[in-house]
Amino acid sequence: MLYTQKHLKKVVQPKDLEKHTHCLTTEQIKKLPEWLADPVMIYDSLSRQDSLVVVTSEIDIDNEPIIVSVRPSGNGNYNLRRVSSNFITSVYGRENFDRHLELELQADNILYINKQKSQELFSVLRLQFSQGLNALDSNIIIHQSRNIVKGMQQENIEYKDYSVTQQDIDILRSIELRKSVLNFTAEELQLTKDWAERFENDIHKKIAVL
Structure with a gap:
């Protein structure tokens, strides 16, 4: 506590x-x-x-x-x-x-x-x-408690939207080998946009804590 x-x-x-x-x-x-x-x-x-x-x-x-x-x-x-x-x-x-x-x-x-x-x-x-x-x-x-259920649902949403997964890391490693964005697939381009949003959100959270 x-x-x-x-x-x-x-x-x-x-x-x-x-x-x-x-x-x-x-x-x-x-x-x-x-x-x-x-x-x-x-x-x-x-x-x-x-x-x-x-x-x-x-x-x-x-x-x-x-x-x-x-x-x-x-x-x-x-x-x-x-x-x-x-x-x-x-x-x-x-x-x-x-x-x-x-x-x-x-x-x-x-x-x-x-x-x-x-x-x-x-x-x-x-x-x-x-x-x-x-x-x-x-x-x-x-x-x-209905509030605990709501809190857990919200927490799950946040983890789903903003947590870095092993799949993310594997794809990043694959992208790193090719460097140029011209070689990215459509899926990887969308993932890159998603990552940027998630990492930006995580940075804002860390700043708020400080």
């Missing part, structure tokens, strides 16, 4: 919604692995179609429940290497939590709920536990 230093700095700075800073404590941040291992609730994000939201049992300074947005099968830098990992995109206290959950329920986005923990959290927040949540099965995966 990865989390950027930039986001981490914002999380611990004084709360400011415009600057996306959230005033969580260092001790709370250290507990992130515990929160994720034993969540109150998990659901597909309405705002990000590549992400899940984990509801924790913790609250922030404004008595709002702390939620964690996670992008499964994301990518990040670790020890100067680009690695595949679940990626934390944000951690913050969620205002208007009851209304937010109602929208998630209506969208059938709830994937998991621990009813005991949920009821305890609602009690701390002084909110009424909704009938919709009470009707869900507890402590099991309710249904498959």
Whole structure:
């Protein structure tokens, strides 16, 4: 599980919604692995179609429940290497939590709920536990995440369009022997155009990371 230093700095700075800073404590941040291992609730994000939201049992300074947005099968830098990992995109206290959950329920986005923990959290927040949540099965995966499926499909599309294959390398070796474009077949000319687009895309991605 990865989390950027930039986001981490914002999380611990004084709360400011415009600057996306959230005033969580260092001790709370250290507990992130515990929160994720034993969540109150998990659901597909309405705002990000590549992400899940984990509801924790913790609250922030404004008595709002702390939620964690996670992008499964994301990518990040670790020890100067680009690695595949679940990626934390944000951690913050969620205002208007009851209304937010109602929208998630209506969208059938709830994937998991621990009813005991949920009821305890609602009690701390002084909110009424909704009938919709009470009707869900507890402590099991309710249904498959649609966001994970979408994310995997998008990832497959990106790899299909932009990954260099062994076939590419073999054809490049063949072309290298002839040098002149006048000797290329129609298929090789099209492949050369495709390669240029793919390599340009890859360069833009690397620049964006830097």
